Amino acid sequence: MDFNTTLLHHNFESERSTGSTLTPIYQVSAFSQESAEKLEAVFNNRAPGFAYTRIGNPTTDSFERRIASLEKGIGAIACSSGMAAVTMSLLNILQSGDEVIASTALFGGTIDLFHDLEAFGIKTRYVTEVTAESVRSQLSDKTKAVFTELIGNPKLNVVDIQSVADVAHEAGVPLIVDSTTATPYLVHPFDFGADIVVHSSSKYINGNGSAISGIIVDSGKFKWDYTKYKGLEEYKRFSKFAYLAKLRNGVWRNIGCCLAPATAFLNSLGLETLGLRMERLCDNALQLAEFLQGFEGIKVNYPALKGNPYYDLVQKQFNGKGGAIISIDAGSKEKAFKLINNLKYATIATNIGDLRTLVIHPDSTIFTHSTKLQKENAGVFEGSIRISVGIEDIADLKEDFEQAIKQIS
Ligand SMILES: *Cc1c(COP(=O)(O)O)cnc(C)c1O
Numbered sequence: 001m002d003f004n005t006t007l008l009h010h011n012f013e014s015e016r017s018t019g020s021t022l023t024p025i026y027q028v029s030a031f032s033q034e035s036a037e038k039l040e041a042v043f044n045n046r047a048p049g050f051a052y053t054r055i056g057n058p059t060t061d062s063f064e065r066r067i068a069s070l071e072k073g074i075g076a077i078a079c080s081s082g083m084a085a086v087t088m089s090l091l092n093i094l095q096s097g098d099e100v101i102a103s104t105a106l107f108g109g110t111i112d113l114f115h116d117l118e119a120f121g122i123k124t125r126y127v128t129e130v131t132a133e134s135v136r137s138q139l140s141d142k143t144k145a146v147f148t149e150l151i152g153n154p155k156l157n158v159v160d161i162q163s164v165a166d167v168a169h170e171a172g173v174p175l176i177v178d179s180t181t182a183t184p185y186l187v188h189p190f191d192f193g194a195d196i197v198v199h200s201s202s203k204y205i206n207g208n209g210s211a212i213s214g215i216i217v218d219s220g221k222f223k224w225d226y227t228k229y230k231g232l233e234e235y236k237r238f239s240k241f242a243y244l245a246k247l248r249n250g251v252w253r254n255i256g257c258c259l260a261p262a263t264a265f266l267n268s269l270g271l272e273t274l275g276l277r278m279e280r281l282c283d284n285a286l287q288l289a290e291f292l293q294g295f296e297g298i299k300v301n302y303p304a305l306k307g308n309p310y311y312d313l314v315q316k317q318f319n320g321k322g323g324a325i326i327s328i329d330a331g332s333k334e335k336a337f338k339l340i341n342n343l344k345y346a347t348i349a350t351n352i353g354d355l356r357t358l359v360i361h362p363d364s365t366i367f368t369h370s371t372k373l374q375k376e377n378a379g380v381f382e383g384s385i386r387i388s389v390g391i392e393d394i395a396d397l398k399e400d401f402e403q404a405i406k407q408i409s
Contacts, residue, residue: 003184003185003275004275004276006069006070007066007070007271007272007273007274007275008272010066010069010070011065011066011068011069012062012065012066022265022268022269023058023059023062023063023265023268024059024265025059025261025262025264025265026053026057026058026059026261027261027262028053028057028261029052029053030051030052030053031049031050031051031052033049033051039051045249053258053261054253054256054258055248055253055258056248057258057261057264058261059261059262059264059265059268060078060258060259060261060264062264062268063078063215063259063264063265063267063268063271064076064077064078064215066268066271067199067201067205067215067217067271068217070184070271071184071188071189071190071197071217072188072190072191072219073190073197073217073218073219073220074218074219074220074240074241074244075217075218075220075241075244076215076216076217076218077215077216077244077247077248077252078201078213078214078215078258078259078264078267079213079214079215079216079252079257079258079259080212080213080214080257080258080259080260081200081202081212081213081214081257082109082178082180082198082199082200082201082202082203082212082213082214083109083110083113083200083214084214084255084257085198085199085200085214085215085216086109086110086113086178086198086214087113087257088216088247088251088252088255088257089176089196089198089216090117090122090145090147090176091251091255092231092243092246092247092250092251092252093144093145093174093229093231093232093243094117094122094144094145095121095122095230095231096120096121096122097121097142098121098122098123098142098143098144098145099122099123099124099125099140099142099143099144100114100122100123100124100125100143100144100145100146100147101124101125101126101127101135101138101139101143101145101146101147102114102124102125102126102127102130102146102147102148103126103127103128103129103130103147103148103149103152103157103159104126104127104128104374104377104378105128105129105149105152105155105157105377105378105379106147106148106149106152106153106178106378107149107153107178107180107200108366108367108369108370108378110147110149110178111370111374111378112369123142125138125140125143126377128377129157130146130148130159130164131159131160131163131164132160132163132164132166132167135164135167135168136167139167139171139173143171143173144173144228144229145173145174145175145176146164146167146168146173146174146175146176147176147177147178148164148175148176148177148178149177149178149179149180149181150177150178150179150181150182150186150187150189151181151182151186151303151323151325152181152378152379153180153181153325153352153386154325154327154362154378154379154380154384154386155327155377155378155379155380156301156302156303156310156323156325156326156327156379157303157310157379158303158310158313158314158317158318159177160313160317161175161177161187161189161192161193161194161317162192162193165192165193165194165195166193168195169193169222172225172228174195174196174222175193175194175195175196176194176195176196176197176198177189177194177196177197177198178198178199178200179197179198179199180198180199180200180203180204180353181203181204181323181325181352182318182323183199183204183205183274183278183323184274185204185274185275185278185279185282185321186278186282186318186319186321186323187317187318190219190221192317194219195218195219195221195222196216196217196218196219196222196243197216197217197219198214198215198216198217199214199215199217200213200214201213201214201215201267202214202351202353203351203352203353204274204277204278204281204324204352204353205267205270205271205274205353206266206267206270206271206353207270207271207273207274207277207353207354207355208266208270208354208355209351209353209354209355209356210266210270211260211262211263211266211267212263213259213263213264213267214259215259216247218241218243218244220240220241221240222243224242224243231246231250232246234246235249277355277391278321278324280391281323281324281389281390281391282304282321282322282323282324283394284324284389284390284391284392284394284397285302285304285322285323285324285325285326285389286302286304286305286322287394287398288326288387288389288394288397288398288401289302289304289305289322289326290305291398291401291402292326292328292401292405293305295402295405295409296409297330297331297335297408297409298328298329298330298331298405299328299329300326300327300328301326301327301328301329301379302322302325302326302327303318303322303323304318304320304321304322304323305322324352324353324388324389325352325386325387325388325389326386326387326389327379327384327385327386327387328384328385328387329381329383329384329385330383330385330408331383332382332383333361333363333364333382333383335383335408336361336382336383336384336385337361338407338408339385339404339405339407339408340359340360340361340385340404342403342404342407342408343359343400343401343404344400344403344404345357345390345392345396345397345400346358346359346387346400347359348360350365350366351388352386352388353388354388354390355390355391356390356392357387357388357389357390357392357397358387358388358390359385359386359387359388360385360386361384361385362375362378362380362384362385362386363375363380363381363382363384367380
């Protein structure tokens with residue numbers, strides 16, 4: 001099956017009992033069983049079935065199975081937000097005293113989360129570029145995970161997954177990647193050695209900007225050392241499913257960050273057009289980036305542009321696709337604001353991955369609480385504008401940006 005066929009058919013069938021062609025929204029809190037014995041079996045993972053929506057729901061289950069197969073993983077767990085997915089993917093294996101190695105160019109919310117985790121004794125060691133060498137230099141016997149985005153948001157730096165995975169594995173540590181901006185259309189991170197993938201499915205997977213959600217997928221390939229990851233020992237009997245079993249029976253269920261069934265439905269619907277949308281979005285982004293390069297006073301950052309430092313890696317790892325986010329620098333805050341305000345079609349909003357083109361001035365919004373150094377390390381400057389390119393007709397986008405830029409120069 002190729003990509004679009006997978007999206008429609010893999011791990012998906014119409015509902016047997018009714019013939020319903022989509023998995024309906026099971027808008028309930030609880031599921032009854034025919035006997036106390038059956039409910040006991042379901043509760044204790046000895047029989048398939050559902051008990052309570054915080055722990056499992058057929059609509060959510062269908063979404064999880066589709067994402068798991070799309071990412072070539074052994075299973076997936078959906079969460080109430082991308083941040084919940086990032087948090088749960090880590091808390092499932094971390095304890096006080098542990099360290100994480102992460103990129104300084106992460107999504108702002110994730111950097112804030114790492115700060116919050118310090119109160120629980122979990123420390124993050126940052127590297128400005130996630131490479132084999134930088135990760136190796138930060139490894140210690142306390143390191144329990146390496147965490148990175150594949151295309152940093154908004155720095156748009158690209159990580160060479162295989163080389164970083166190799167270093168992590170030598171140290172007996174899993175590589176957890178946030179693949180939100182790359183999407184499964186650009187890359188299957190497990191093919192390059194990543195162990196856990198997380199997504200903010202609020203973005204390209206949902207695709208319509210209609211709901212917040214996240215998801216965690218496990219490759220099932222990482223060899224957990226149960227003396228090092230003590231919390232997993234209890235789940236040893238699940239062998240390659242130990243990580244997912246612990247998550248579903250432990251911190252994910254107990255913190256209660258389950259995905260609402262209605263959102264799972266919207267995500268499954270959006271997922272079916274992920275390939276079509278990404279094809280168009282990447283195409284639009286490349287054309288717009290090339291076009292914007294032609295204007296004096298505008299610096300353009302897009303990984304699939306010839307001359308970009310990540311160009312070769314994009315060819316090798318992402319099949320030449322650069323994703324749908326462009327970052328430009330207009331030179332100053334004043335110019336950036338004016339440019340943004342002059343755009344006719346771009347929506348001024350903090351989201352990415354919508355059908356519509358979205359723009360934001362990161363310095364004054366999503367990075368407003370960051371230090372100057374943190375901003376620089378994340379590729380955020382006074383004149384930076386992040387563009388989440390939409391599916392509008394490229395001629396309209398070009399014309400719109402052209403008239404807006406002309407008004408500031
Ligand atoms: C949006 C985003 C998140 C957080 O996801 P939410 O669904 O907003 O909680 C995490 N990582 C990346 C790369 C994102 O773009």
